[in-house]
Amino acid sequence: MLSTTRTNGRGIANRLNRNAYSKLLADALPVVIENEAQNKRAIAISSELMNKPKRTREETQLMKLLISLTVDYERRAYPMEKSEPREILAHLMELHGLKRADLAPIFKSRSAISEVLSGKRGISRNQAKALAERFALSVEIFL
Secondary structure (H helix, E strand, O other), X not given: OOOOOEEOOEEOOOXXXXXXXXXXXXXXXXXXXOOHHHHHHHHHHHHHHHOOOOOOHHHHHHHHXXXXXXXXXXXXXXXXXXXXXXXXXXXXXXXXXXXXXXXXXXXXXXXXXXXXXXXXXXXXXXXXXXXXXXXXXXXXXXX
């Protein structure tokens, strides 16, 4: 039976190879994460997928699912105060070893990135969308 799940107006099922995705799911056995061991396992699998130079659509979908499960668990297990979008961006840049020049295509210039990081300027909706895609996170984190 074909799924009717839709993203951006297009059916996901129409773009995934059911057999390939089924095998990935059978190997990974993703579950709602309830403890740190499950979380570490999901992170290890999603990291392995994220570091592949070229992923299939099915691998990308599994990676997104595992990241979503991990984020959900970590929000429940480690509640935090809300951080400013610029603080989150600075942390992600440090975590990924990025320089301002690496994000210049999103912000159009290094000076714009500097202004965002210093708090002189906010992150626009378009920039937030691009950052969310770049880091595989929710757009709301950057708004």
